[in-house]
Amino acid sequence: MISFENDYLEGAHEKVLTRLIETNMIQDSGYGTDSFSQQAKEKIKAAIQNPDASIRFLVGGTQTNQVVINSVLHQYEGVLAADTGHISTHEAGAIEFSGHKVLELPSVDGKINATDVDNYISTFYADANHQHMVFPGMVYISYPTEYGTLYSHEELESLSHVCKKYDIPLFIDGARLGYGLASKAADVTIADIAKLSDVFYIGGTKIGALCGEAVVFTKNNEPKHFTNLIKQHGALLAKGRLVGIQFLELFTDNLYFTISEHAVNMALKLKTGFIEKGYQLYLDSPTNQQFFVLSNEKIAELQTKVKFACWEKVDDNHQVVRFATSWATTEENIDTLLALI
Numbered sequence: 001m002i003s004f005e006n007d008y009l010e011g012a013h014e015k016v017l018t019r020l021i022e023t024n025m026i027q028d029s030g031y032g033t034d035s036f037s038q039q040a041k042e043k044i045k046a047a048i049q050n051p052d053a054s055i056r057f058l059v060g061g062t063q064t065n066q067v068v069i070n071s072v073l074h075q076y077e078g079v080l081a082a083d084t085g086h087i088s089t090h091e092a093g094a095i096e097f098s099g100h101k102v103l104e105l106p107s108v109d110g111k112i113n114a115t116d117v118d119n120y121i122s123t124f125y126a127d128a129n130h131q132h133m134v135f136p137g138m139v140y141i142s143y144p145t146e147y148g149t150l151y152s153h154e155e156l157e158s159l160s161h162v163c164k165k166y167d168i169p170l171f172i173d174g175a176r177l178g179y180g181l182a183s184k185a186a187d188v189t190i191a192d193i194a195k196l197s198d199v200f201y202i203g204g205t206k207i208g209a210l211c212g213e214a215v216v217f218t219k220n221n222e223p224k225h226f227t228n229l230i231k232q233h234g235a236l237l238a239k240g241r242l243v244g245i246q247f248l249e250l251f252t253d254n255l256y257f258t259i260s261e262h263a264v265n266m267a268l269k270l271k272t273g274f275i276e277k278g279y280q281l282y283l284d285s286p287t288n289q290q291f292f293v294l295s296n297e298k299i300a301e302l303q304t305k306v307k308f309a310c311w312e313k314v315d316d317n318h319q320v321v322r323f324a325t326s327w328a329t330t331e332e333n334i335d336t337l338l339a340l341i
Helices: 014-022 035-048 061-072 114-126 153-166 177-181 190-196 226-232 241-250 255-276 296-302 331-340
Strands: 054-058 077-082 102-105 135-142 170-173 199-203 213-217 289-295 309-315 318-324
Touching: 014 241, 035 054, 035 190, 035 213, 035 241, 054 061, 054 226, 054 241, 061 135, 061 170, 061 199, 061 213, 061 226, 077 114, 102 114, 114 135, 114 153, 135 153, 153 170, 153 190, 177 190, 177 199, 177 255, 190 199, 213 241, 241 255, 255 289, 255 318, 255 331, 289 296, 296 318
Parallel strands: 077 102, 077 135, 135 170, 170 199
Antiparallel strands: 054 213, 199 213, 289 318, 309 318
16 A cells, blocks of 8 residues: 555655754754754755844644744734635634634635635725624735645735734745745745745754754844743643754755655656646645545555545536655655556
8 A cells, every 4th residue: 555645654764863863962042942953953944045134943734833823913803714624624623722813715716716815805894893703813824825826926925925914924824935935936945935924834844853843033023922821722832852953954955845846756757647647636736745536446456455535526526636745755656656547
């Protein structure tokens, strides 16, 4: 049985594991104040071309989204997000659990647009009863989206402009950031992401780390007493070095971007193979997540030998399925899958 079920099937890249072993017996301070985390932060600042950025390491994506959103928003505010966004669909109501409503906007191929955001906020303030409503206090997007699609530089610039207009932050979920930036369809760099967002995070869990995400506040805007806020959420790791060391290695010798590129190359080979055999794309994703429309019969047949995600129903006889590649996907497994279809 081979699996394309998600992009966190394996443990960690061998260079990350080696760095963890090599530093294992070195004594250092806790809670992210260790020297390894400080070195990792400096490497990330250099990569994003923002020496004044504030960087914090957290353990997982949902935890990161909840901590950031809950810490940045006022009690009376909610967060605007795509109706297909991760915080809207696949986080078990974590944002609402922390006291903030997810204000859903219609999406196209997983994306929202600046015009809809502007219309939502302007309509909100034009409502005479808006003092009795949940205020839009942040815009959340992910890069890539839940459907593997990418925002262009122009689209991100437009969203950033609307956020500035209403003085609210743009938060970019980068759980798969490397896979987006490594795509040939991407017209932004990690420095652009830092410039156009107010806060974003660099995903490690899905891209070569055992666990961990690097949260980046880009505009001297880290919430006051953020360490306390992280701890209140039960998210302050005593052995903060565990994540810091991993990002130190990922941002050494371009490793993060090299392994991301491998994942995208494997996904494009997978996509080409499906298309050549006559299968229908659900949408055209240029990143590591590929979506196809398969018959129920073909799904049942493949599931005896391959793991993958059934995403949504098309009709009584067909479903959208997702195949995800990662930094660890082998060409051998791609060839095996293509032979089975």
